[in-house]
Amino acid sequence: MSQGLELRELRLSYGTTEVLRGADLSVPSGQTACVIGPSGSGKSTLLRCVNRLAEPESGEVLLDGESILHANPDRVRQRIGMVFQHFNLFGHRTVLDNITMPLRTVRGLSKVDAHHTALARLGEVGLAHKAQYRPSALSGGQRQRVAIARALAMEPEVMLFDEATSALDPELVKGVLELIAELAEGGMTMIVVTHEMGFARRVADQVAFMDRGRVLEVGTPEQIFDSPETLRLQRFLDQVR
Ligand code: ADP
Ligand code: MG
Numbered sequence: 136m137s138q139g140l141e142l143r144e145l146r147l148s149y150g151t152t153e154v155l156r157g158a159d160l161s162v163p164s165g166q167t168a169c170v171i172g173p174s175g176s177g178k179s180t181l182l183r184c185v186n187r188l189a190e191p192e193s194g195e196v197l198l199d200g201e202s203i204l205h206a207n208p209d210r211v212r213q214r215i216g217m218v219f220q221h222f223n224l225f226g227h228r229t230v231l232d233n234i235t236m237p238l239r240t241v242r243g244l245s246k247v248d249a250h251h252t253a254l255a256r257l258g259e260v261g262l263a264h265k266a267q268y269r270p271s272a273l274s275g276g277q278r279q280r281v282a283i284a285r286a287l288a289m290e291p292e293v294m295l296f297d298e299a300t301s302a303l304d305p306e307l308v309k310g311v312l313e314l315i316a317e318l319a320e321g322g323m324t325m326i327v328v329t330h331e332m333g334f335a336r337r338v339a340d341q342v343a344f345m346d347r348g349r350v351l352e353v354g355t356p357e358q359i360f361d362s363p364e365t366l367r368l369q370r371f372l373d374q375v376r
Pocket of ligand 1: 149152154172173174175176177178179180181
């Protein structure tokens with residue numbers, strides 16, 4: 136039984152559009168897979184299947200050898216955290232509340248324990264001093280760090296990032312990427328969908344190129360970026376760099 140995350144032959148259609156057409160990806164425990172590929176190739180849908188936000192018609196998602204597709208979705212989301220492009224924070228609550236709420240409802244922590252955990256996590260992303268602010272008073276980069284702290288507070292085994300820096304002003308991208316890189320170095324198991332090719336090259340254990348609903352090529356950063364095998368990947372790389 137392999138430790139880590141395994142996506143097998145995922146298929147999913149919206150109406151007549153086949154969005155996932157047998158997508159495979161295997162991420163050993165403690166490793167980071169970066170997923171690259173053109174817009175519309177199914178990257179977000181792939182992550183959504185792993186987090187039970189979308190249901191594949193067939194295929195399997197295994198975490199440490201066990202299917203998560205039939206497990207309780209709340210339990211799955213506790214084990215597998217996800218960070219989105221647009222933060223998805225509650226705007227009318229404080230930064231602290233945004234983190235304590237799921238700690239109380241999902242992990243069942245007491246008010247005091249939730250408070251302590253949330254502050255500790257905020258400290259780790261350098262934002263303990265913003266605990267009582269509303270998200271709207273923060274920069275995009277700070278908001279994304281709050282979203283990451285919120286996900287980490289659940290003590291997930293796996294983290295998924297869906298273009299976490301795509302909505303940020305350029306000068307804010309670096310801080311968030313550094314945080315993700317630190318998680319990778321710390322041994323978190325992760326799938327990171329990103330347009331940041333330099334980041335993928337530096338941080339990924341493996342890079343997966345998605346094209347039209349499939350993982351068309353997968354390999355080390357050197358293999359993918361320096362010796363792409365398919366014309367489709369070559370063309371994609373030509374466009375993005
Ligand atoms: P990517 O993240 O690589 O840009 P997505 O997974 O978001 O790709 O989308 C892949 C395709 O699926 C796109 O053509 C998109 O329009 C379509 N799609 C995604 N979500 C839905 C949905 N909820 N309903 C209908 N079509 C969808
Ligand atoms: Mg997407």
